[in-house]
Amino acid sequence: MTTDPFSLFETWFAEAKASEPNDPNAMALATADSSGRPAVRMVLLKGHGPDGFVFYTNRGSRKAEDLAANAQAALLFHWKSLRRQIRIEGAVSLVTEAESDAYFASRGRDSQLGAWASEQSRPLAARSIFEARYEAMQFRFEGSDVPRPPHWGGYRVVPDRIEFWQDRAHRLHERRLFTRTDADDGATWVEGLLYP
Incomplete structure (x- = not known):
């Protein structure tokens, strides 16, 4: 047992990486726009620690627009193989430009080019238009490194609530x-239990 939620997260995340067949770092990201309309989608965790949980995206996407209007989010990790989930809620801030640059440089070249070619969440009349934009980016950056687009970067969810849910028999779950x-x-953390 631990009273440090980040240490417990690290333990559970390591176990998920050993048991989940696909994307143990996949998490549902829930946001809401300025009118309170919610939206949820899957993103990938790319960094975590006591300072928060980091993901990256196009800053013109719907999720980014939601976060610009309402800088609060919820995350959900669900690891079916372990019969566990973790819920995280908190404020959201931008990661530093240096962090965004470093992560972007670590991505595969095709993903880097895709970040330039995509107008994420915007209407697309035909797949061929996106493919042509991608080919144009291949030509534009041929023979050189692909820099991070100015519209692409990271976000950090700084938690104020973290819930660890463990499946138990007869729906007598542990929360x-x-x-x-x-x-x-x-900041300090106070631990308590919730009824299942």
């Missing part, structure tokens, strides 16, 4: 909730 409390000497 551990960690809630952040901010004090003059820094």
Whole structure:
């Protein structure tokens, strides 16, 4: 047992990486626009620690527009092989330009070119238009490194609630909730249990 939610996350995440057949770092990202209309989609966790949980995207996408209007989000990891899930809620901020540059440089070239070619979440009249834009980016950056597009970068969800859910027989599940409390000497976490 631990009273540190980040240590517990690290343990569960390591176990998921060993048991999940596909994308153990996949997480549902829930946002809401300025009118409160919710949206949810799957994204990939690309960094985590006590400072938060990081993902990257096109900053013109619907999720980015939601976050610009309402900088709060919820994440959900569901690891079916382990019969576990983790729910995370908190404020969202942009990662630094240096962090975005470093992660973008680590991506495969095709993914880098795709980031330039895509107007993510915008209407697309035909797949061939996107494919032509991708080919144009291949030509544009032929023989050189692909820089990070100015419209692409990372976001960090800084949690104030983290819930660990473990399946138990007869729906007698175990739910551990960690809630952040901010004090003059820094943030601390209070642990409690929830009824299943």
